[in-house]
Every structure is written in structure tokens, then in C-alpha cells.
Amino acid sequence: MNYQxxxxxxxxxxxxxxxxxxxxxxxxxxxxxxxxxxxxxxxNDTLAFYLQDYYAKKWCDNSMVFxxxxxxxxxxxxxxxxxxxxxxxxxxLSPIKDWDWGRECFxxxxxxxxxxxxxxxxTI
Numbered sequence: 001m002n003y004q005x006x007x008x009x010x011x012x013x014x015x016x017x018x019x020x021x022x023x024x025x026x027x028x029x030x031x032x033x034x035x036x037x038x039x040x041x042x043x044n045d046t047l048a049f050y051l052q053d054y055y056a057k058k059w060c061d062n063s064m065v066f067x068x069x070x071x072x073x074x075x076x077x078x079x080x081x082x083x084x085x086x087x088x089x090x091x092x093l094s095p096i097k098d099w100d101w102g103r104e105c106f107x108x109x110x111x112x113x114x115x116x117x118x119x120x121x122x123t124i
Contacts, residue, residue, distance in 0.1 A: 009040075010049050013060045015111040017053035023088050023110050024051065043067070060112040072096055072119040076105045079117070 014020035021039060025031055029041035037053035049065065069075045076096050084107070085091045094106040104118030 007046055007048075010063075010065060012049060012051055012063055012065065012109075012113050013055045013111060014051055014053055015055040015060065017051075019088065019110050020051055023084065023091070026082060026084065026087070055111060057112070063112075064114045064116060066116040066118060069117050069119055072103045072105060072117060075117045075119075079105065079107060 017037070021031060024041045029043060032040040032042065034040055034050075039051050040048050041051055042048040047067075073096070079093055085093055088110045090108065090110050090112065092106075092108040096103050096105045100121075102118055102120040104116050107115040107117065109115065
């Protein structure tokens with residue numbers, strides 16, 4: 001590359017756009033409305049993703065986003081405390097799994113997008 005990359009963002013779909021917007025707001029993301037059918041959801045000034053009012057089952061069911069966190073135990077406790085599965089249809093939170101590379105927990109959003117919240121081993 002002859003240029004410096006500054007950021008990378010994914011686009012994800014929403015089966016029910018208003019429900020997904022509420023879900024991500026409750027999850028703690030900050031929404032920046034871009035258009036009637038698209039919003040940017042920010043974790044901070046550099047980490048973000050686009051949510052669009054578009055749904056294709058095969059696409060959403062096969063979409064995954066990995067968010068690296070500094071403490072997966074605290075992250076999982078925070079996710080459990082939100083009790084999102086009782087508030088949103090199809091949302092599932094899975095316990096932390098240990099792998100050779102680190103640890104992670106999983107959260108399915110209302111549209112089927114699989115989120116990985118993970119912490120890498122310091123040696124990797």
C-alpha cells in the first residue's frame with residue numbers, strides 16, 4: 001500500500017431496523033444517523049460499524065463481527081447484566097469459551113449477526 005489505512009468498518013444488515021437500532025443503543029454503542037436507512041454505531045472515535053435497513057437471511061446468518069476487549073470476564077458480566085435475550089427476540093448470549101489463542105463469549109443480535117467479544121492471550 002502506498003497510503004496509510006486509518007480505519008476499517010463492516011456493514012451489517014437488520015431484519016427489523018428499529019429493533020436493531022434499539023438493541024445496539026442498549027448494548028452501549030453511540031448511534032450517528034447517516035440516512036433513513038443507515039446508521040453508524042460507534043464504540044469510540046475509531047471503532048464503529050454501519051447498520052443498514054436491509055436484510056438477506058443468508059448474509060445475516062453468516063455475518064460475524066469480532067470485538068477485541070481488554071477483559072472478557074467483565075465484558076461477559078456486563079452483557080449478562082443487560083439481559084438482552086429477555087428483551088429482544090432471537091438474541092442469544094453464550095458463555096465464555098477458552099481457546100489456545102484466548103477467550104471469548106458470543107452474542108447473536110436480533111437479525112442473526114454473531115458477535116464475538118474476545119480477549120487474546122498476551123503471548124499472541
